[in-house]
Amino acid sequence: MAVSAGVISDIECKLKAQIKNVNPVSGGDINQAYRLQTTLGNFFIKINSLHKFPGMFKSEESGLAAIRKTNTIAVPEVVLQSDTGDESYLILQWIEAGYGEVISSQKLGRQLALMHRNTAAQFGFEANNYMGSLLQSNKQHGSLAQFFIEERLQPMVKMAVDKRELTQTDIYRFDELYKKLPYLFTEEPPALLHGDLWGGNYLIDTDGKPYLIDPAVSYGNREFDIAMTTLFGGFDHAFYEAYNQEFPLLPGWQQRLKLWNLYPLLVHVNLFGSMYAKQVRENLSAFI
Template structure:
């Protein structure tokens, strides 16, 4: 998705600045990502087709603003969220980054614990948004078990059925899990969670501050965020030690990681196919 002259002029008008360069940035799997250079600032531009992913950038901007409002951890400032012709666009503050070190990793754990202290009356409690390129619902539920089943597992299982990715054995096993889930963990008050916390969704700035990006926020169980950090690696021991120091997790949290990771694995199954089926099976059979 190229940036044409009409879009450039629109961006210049909205930013009140002349764009001297618009270069592509790697890392975007759903959207096209660019660095916009002006005389005074650099910005991150994300572009996608507004018909293919309706409301995606609006939800992302709202999620960033919700996290920012907690004053717990940095996020890029939302500069502009807009539609132009067939495109949807999001312009964010540009963050100069460096590799994590033990100090910044520990600070990420501490500040995530602070963010998780922000609570709500019920689970969900934010507008529907996206997990990757799939829509996810955030209707309000009084318990995490009900929210996780109704808003996370069931929609992904139904989609996998429609895609002919799972058979009756999987369906029956998920039904067993739904019945047993309330007894498998300790309920906690709802916490504001990032919702898609893998290593590609945090940055460390050159001044050593952690930033969260690409949120899929809801009020949920904080173990869900911690579980996702383990799914693809990229988080150090200093991160987990700092998190547990500032906000200790309930006993046995390590044994529940695969339980919560059923959801992102189902998302990956639906997006990328049967290569993730074995991981779904292995996680599921542990808890039934």
């Protein structure tokens, strides 16, 4: 799909630059994504429906800003976020992707650990945002268990049941988990999380510098980010080793991966259907 004339005109007016070329690039299932060649240089742009995904790119801009303020790990610079008609767009710094090597994985692990040292008084975030194309509630709580239950698991379980992807029996089993949840982990201060840290949400540039992209930030248990890295691959041993050298994870973290991954798996059930429901049930069985 081509970039609309309305978006082109809006960009040229606000950037005070001429667009010379627009080339489609990979950008996920939700957005149209392009490389913009302009008289000011190259940029990355994402475009979607303002009606379908209100505030999505403003939330992303806020998440990138929160990570950037930590001065620990790079994120793309936001060039422009704007709306025109029913289209919303986000223009970011263009990052020329390179090839990840051991040293890049080590940097990624170490810098993520440093980011996780940034804490807040409560679990949650100052505003709601998106996890994929689903709204994510970040209402703040003093308890991790309460936050994880009320703002993460319960909304996704309800949605999945409404979609008939999960059953009343699954609700009962999650209720059993909720009773046990406060005793399944050791409390740590709420850490700033990327929130959607799978292998497609980081880049390594041609100089070997890691960048985090497409955040779904909140303050939560740092094991949540680590758990997500194990779902679909893309992270090697050097990453985990460097992370643990910089900020060691608490004993038993490997056993808790299935706990934290209940949330992204439920998101996948609601986005992609019942093929993920089996994995949700398997993870749940590890704790009840």
